[in-house]
Amino acid sequence: MKNYSFLLLFLLGILLVACSGDGKNASNADSCKTPLNPNGDSELALLMRQLSNWNDSLKTKLEKRALTAEEMRLPENVQTLLTAQRTDTTIDKALFKSMADFYLAQAEQFSHAGMQQADQVKYFNATVRACVSCHENFCHGPIKRINKMFVAETLPK
Numbered sequence: 001m002k003n004y005s006f007l008l009l010f011l012l013g014i015l016l017v018a019c020s021g022d023g024k025n026a027s028n029a030d031s032c033k034t035p036l037n038p039n040g041d042s043e044l045a046l047l048m049r050q051l052s053n054w055n056d057s058l059k060t061k062l063e064k065r066a067l068t069a070e071e072m073r074l075p076e077n078v079q080t081l082l083t084a085q086r087t088d089t090t091i092d093k094a095l096f097k098s099m100a101d102f103y104l105a106q107a108e109q110f111s112h113a114g115m116q117q118a119d120q121v122k123y124f125n126a127t128v129r130a131c132v133s134c135h136e137n138f139c140h141g142p143i144k145r146i147n148k149m150f151v152a153e154t155l156p157k
Contacts, residue, residue, distance in 0.1 A: 043084035047077065048142070055128065055149050062120055062151050072120070074111045078104065091138055099134035106130040121151045 054075055061067040081100045107130075110123035128149045135143045 042087040043080070044086045047080060047084050050075065051078065051081075051131075052142070052145070052149075055124075055131075058124060059149055059151055062117075062124060065117060067120060069115065072111050072113065074107055078107060088138070095137060096134075099130075099137060103127065103130040103134060118153075121153060125150055125153070 058067065058071065061071060081104065082097065086096075106123070106127040110120070110127050113119040113123040128146060131146045131149075132143060135141075135146060
Protein backbone atom coordinates (compact mmCIF):
# COMPACT_ATOMS: atom_id res chain seq x y z
CA MET A 1 0.00 0.00 0.00
CA LYS A 2 2.88 2.29 0.82
CA ASN A 3 4.37 1.77 -2.66
CA TYR A 4 1.10 2.78 -4.32
CA SER A 5 0.92 5.98 -2.29
CA PHE A 6 4.47 6.87 -3.32
CA LEU A 7 3.73 6.09 -6.97
CA LEU A 8 0.54 8.19 -6.88
CA LEU A 9 2.38 11.14 -5.32
CA PHE A 10 5.21 10.79 -7.84
CA LEU A 11 2.79 10.82 -10.81
CA LEU A 12 0.90 13.79 -9.36
CA GLY A 13 4.20 15.66 -8.99
CA ILE A 14 5.12 14.98 -12.61
CA LEU A 15 1.73 16.22 -13.75
CA LEU A 16 2.06 19.41 -11.73
CA VAL A 17 5.55 20.09 -13.12
CA ALA A 18 4.38 19.41 -16.68
CA CYS A 19 1.40 21.74 -16.38
CA SER A 20 3.20 24.57 -14.64
CA GLY A 21 5.16 26.89 -16.76
CA ASP A 22 6.74 30.30 -16.64
CA GLY A 23 5.91 31.00 -20.27
CA LYS A 24 9.42 30.07 -21.42
CA ASN A 25 8.43 26.55 -22.35
CA ALA A 26 5.25 27.11 -24.31
CA SER A 27 4.77 23.47 -25.23
CA ASN A 28 4.30 22.40 -21.60
CA ALA A 29 2.11 25.32 -20.62
CA ASP A 30 0.00 25.21 -23.78
CA SER A 31 -0.60 21.48 -23.54
CA CYS A 32 -2.38 21.97 -20.22
CA LYS A 33 -4.54 24.93 -21.20
CA THR A 34 -8.17 24.55 -22.11
CA PRO A 35 -8.72 26.16 -25.50
CA LEU A 36 -10.80 29.34 -25.45
CA ASN A 37 -12.56 28.36 -28.66
CA PRO A 38 -13.98 24.85 -28.62
CA ASN A 39 -13.76 24.78 -32.44
CA GLY A 40 -10.07 25.63 -32.52
CA ASP A 41 -8.22 28.89 -32.87
CA SER A 42 -8.59 30.21 -36.40
CA GLU A 43 -6.82 33.36 -37.55
CA LEU A 44 -10.10 35.23 -37.15
CA ALA A 45 -10.63 33.95 -33.61
CA LEU A 46 -7.13 35.07 -32.63
CA LEU A 47 -7.67 38.47 -34.24
CA MET A 48 -10.99 38.85 -32.43
CA ARG A 49 -9.25 38.21 -29.11
CA GLN A 50 -6.64 40.86 -29.93
CA LEU A 51 -9.36 43.36 -30.84
CA SER A 52 -11.25 42.44 -27.69
CA ASN A 53 -8.16 43.15 -25.58
CA TRP A 54 -7.70 46.46 -27.41
CA ASN A 55 -11.33 47.40 -26.71
CA ASP A 56 -10.99 46.44 -23.04
CA SER A 57 -7.93 48.67 -22.78
CA LEU A 58 -9.73 51.54 -24.52
CA LYS A 59 -12.73 51.21 -22.23
CA THR A 60 -10.53 51.41 -19.15
CA LYS A 61 -8.71 54.48 -20.50
CA LEU A 62 -11.97 56.16 -21.57
CA GLU A 63 -13.49 55.65 -18.13
CA LYS A 64 -10.39 57.13 -16.50
CA ARG A 65 -10.36 60.01 -19.01
CA ALA A 66 -6.81 59.04 -19.85
CA LEU A 67 -7.04 58.08 -23.52
CA THR A 68 -4.34 59.48 -25.80
CA ALA A 69 -4.49 60.03 -29.55
CA GLU A 70 -1.83 57.35 -29.99
CA GLU A 71 -3.97 54.77 -28.18
CA MET A 72 -6.93 55.58 -30.43
CA ARG A 73 -5.05 54.47 -33.54
CA LEU A 74 -6.31 51.24 -35.02
CA PRO A 75 -4.16 48.16 -34.56
CA GLU A 76 -2.06 47.52 -37.66
CA ASN A 77 -3.56 44.10 -38.26
CA VAL A 78 -7.22 45.20 -38.09
CA GLN A 79 -7.57 45.07 -41.89
CA THR A 80 -6.88 41.31 -41.80
CA LEU A 81 -10.44 41.02 -40.49
CA LEU A 82 -11.48 40.75 -44.14
CA THR A 83 -9.01 38.00 -45.05
CA ALA A 84 -8.39 36.04 -41.85
CA GLN A 85 -9.17 32.34 -41.97
CA ARG A 86 -12.50 31.73 -40.24
CA THR A 87 -13.33 28.92 -37.86
CA ASP A 88 -16.54 28.22 -39.77
CA THR A 89 -15.75 28.31 -43.48
CA THR A 90 -19.40 27.80 -44.46
CA ILE A 91 -20.64 31.21 -43.31
CA ASP A 92 -22.24 33.66 -45.70
CA LYS A 93 -19.16 35.44 -47.04
CA ALA A 94 -21.07 38.44 -48.45
CA LEU A 95 -22.84 39.07 -45.14
CA PHE A 96 -19.61 38.64 -43.19
CA LYS A 97 -17.80 41.07 -45.51
CA SER A 98 -20.53 43.69 -45.11
CA MET A 99 -20.44 43.30 -41.31
CA ALA A 100 -16.63 43.49 -41.29
CA ASP A 101 -16.70 46.59 -43.51
CA PHE A 102 -19.21 48.18 -41.14
CA TYR A 103 -17.01 47.41 -38.13
CA LEU A 104 -13.94 48.81 -39.89
CA ALA A 105 -15.82 52.01 -40.79
CA GLN A 106 -16.94 52.45 -37.17
CA ALA A 107 -13.45 51.75 -35.85
CA GLU A 108 -12.02 54.26 -38.32
CA GLN A 109 -14.49 56.90 -37.11
CA PHE A 110 -13.43 56.20 -33.54
CA SER A 111 -9.75 56.51 -34.38
CA HIS A 112 -10.44 59.98 -35.86
CA ALA A 113 -12.86 61.12 -33.14
CA GLY A 114 -10.45 63.68 -31.70
CA MET A 115 -9.88 64.36 -28.07
CA GLN A 116 -13.43 65.34 -27.07
CA GLN A 117 -14.50 62.81 -24.44
CA ALA A 118 -18.13 62.73 -25.62
CA ASP A 119 -17.08 61.99 -29.21
CA GLN A 120 -14.64 59.29 -28.11
CA VAL A 121 -17.34 57.51 -26.09
CA LYS A 122 -19.94 57.91 -28.86
CA TYR A 123 -17.70 56.42 -31.55
CA PHE A 124 -16.24 53.78 -29.26
CA ASN A 125 -19.75 52.55 -28.40
CA ALA A 126 -20.65 52.57 -32.10
CA THR A 127 -17.69 50.27 -32.70
CA VAL A 128 -18.82 47.95 -29.91
CA ARG A 129 -22.36 47.94 -31.38
CA ALA A 130 -20.84 46.87 -34.71
CA CYS A 131 -19.23 43.92 -32.91
CA VAL A 132 -22.55 42.91 -31.35
CA SER A 133 -24.37 43.25 -34.69
CA CYS A 134 -21.94 40.91 -36.39
CA HIS A 135 -21.97 38.39 -33.55
CA GLU A 136 -25.77 38.31 -33.67
CA ASN A 137 -25.32 36.79 -37.14
CA PHE A 138 -22.21 34.70 -36.50
CA CYS A 139 -20.81 33.12 -33.34
CA HIS A 140 -23.20 34.23 -30.58
CA GLY A 141 -20.90 33.10 -27.77
CA PRO A 142 -18.97 36.35 -27.17
CA ILE A 143 -22.00 38.69 -27.13
CA LYS A 144 -22.27 38.69 -23.34
CA ARG A 145 -18.59 39.66 -23.05
CA ILE A 146 -18.86 42.27 -25.81
CA ASN A 147 -21.84 43.92 -24.09
CA LYS A 148 -19.60 44.57 -21.09
CA MET A 149 -17.38 46.77 -23.28
CA PHE A 150 -19.87 49.61 -23.61
CA VAL A 151 -18.90 52.84 -21.87
CA ALA A 152 -21.53 54.93 -20.10
CA GLU A 153 -22.48 57.89 -22.32
CA THR A 154 -21.94 60.32 -19.47
CA LEU A 155 -18.87 59.72 -17.37
CA PRO A 156 -18.42 61.28 -13.94
CA LYS A 157 -15.83 64.04 -13.86
